[in-house]
Amino acid sequence: MRGRFLTLEGIEGAGKSTQMEALVAEVEGAGHRVRTTREPGGTGLGERLRGLLLDPDLPPMIPEVELLLMFAARAQHIAEVIEPALDAGAWVISDRFTDASFAYQGGGRGLGDARVAALEAWVQGELRPDLVILLDIDPETGLQRAVQRGRRDRIEREAMDFFQRAREAYRRRAEADPERYLLVDATADPDTVAQRIRTGLAQRGLTGAMS
Secondary structure, three states, X not given: XXXXXXXXXXXXXXXXXXXXXXXXXXXXXXXXXXXXXXXOOOOHHHHHHHHHHHOOOOOOOOHHHHHHHHHHHHHHHHHHHHHHHHHOOOEEEEEOOHXXXXXXXXXXXXXXXXXXXXXXXXXXOOOOOOEEEEEEOXXXXXXXXXXXXXOOOOOOOOOHHHHHHHHHHHHHHHHHOOOOEEEEEOOOOHHHHHHHHHHHHHHOOOOOOOO
């Protein structure tokens, strides 16, 4: 039986890394094998491209190049990691996927949805996450959290309005398809956020009890 594909999304400081651990524990507790991964990255090539995309010391990168590099990494990621794991029956949980491109390049960079959607169709075919868990947080709070992690990468150095546009793009996608998106207020404490995610999984029949 083919596995399920779950993604965690949200702007910087939303708590994806913390919730990834709780989500893995929940899915494994329901008896499923889990393959965790991330974007950009997930493969040897993808991690090299991640370094380019996030390096704050590189010369400026035009939005179109950023978008194409993201999808180059994504194409390798799908072929090398995601599809083989799903075909083997594992549940794949990824820290970001294509919704991030709609948010960051489509919204934040102002490229719009059409070009992102065209690349999505070309690179992914019919592959879409079974559930997108969107950790929603206002950019000011999120960036305050992110700064505490240390040196900021190229994306984290963007202006506040960039992240506001990215957040709005995320929310539009979640509001347009509430069955496939689980919108979670990420300003709460980590345990509360994790409980809300567990409840959302159970309501969609992906795991067991809601307790």
